[in-house]
């Protein structure tokens with residue numbers, strides 16, 4: 699599913715160049731789960747952005763589902779992100795003026811699915827039920843706890859039935875107990891829905907719950 703080949707990322711800034719990733723290799727098979735841990739600033743988000751076609755490597759190749767992301771134009775990249783990928787962002791990025799149901803429905807409205815409205819709503823409802831928020835459909839993000847917001851973001855990431863979910867520090871601001879609940883949920887979504895999952899985190903407990911566990915340090919990725 700994922701094949702990162704000798705990827706480097708250099709940020710060019712006036713007077714200096716910062717090499718954030720330095721010859722990174724990563725393979726994740728379809729249906730598997732992988733975690734990348736590393737301290738703040740080690741390049742975790744950079745790596746995830748490359749996997750999600752949100753950015754391009756300076757050197758090397760990123761293949762997802764056998765396709766070289768560098769070959770994508772803007773429109774193709776947007777389609778790939780909408781149809782093949784679920785992204786859970788570090789700060790969740792839920793729309794504050796939309797209910798949970800509306801937030802989950804939104805990605806389904808792009809991409810030309812041609813699905814009756816009731817079907818889209820039912821799909822979103824069933825995902826919110828799966829993450830335990832069936833009683834909160836008409837609530838707004840500000841009415842939720844951090845853990846509940848994350849669950850909503852997960853449901854939203856899954857609404858287009860992507861083969862791959864990328865999660866950036868999903869438990870960043872959660873306490874240990876909630877982190878455990880989220881880890882259970884991620885494992886469940888992987889085993890029941892067969893989604894491939896890549897989680898970047900500085901939380902070692904969460905990382906250990908994934909099948910493979912890598913550490914990013916000094917631009918290098920090493921399997922633990």
Ligand code: ADP
Pocket residue numbers: 709710711716718736737738739740741742743744745
């Ligand atoms: P992490 O997610 O592990 O905290 P990031 O991938 O966000 O790390 O950042 C890694 C390093 O790259 C940091 O030193 C950060 O300042 C730098 N960086 C990230 N994005 C940019 C950018 N667009 N321009 C310049 N430097 C950047």
Ligand code: MG
Pocket residue numbers: 742743744788866867
């Ligand atoms: Mg980050």
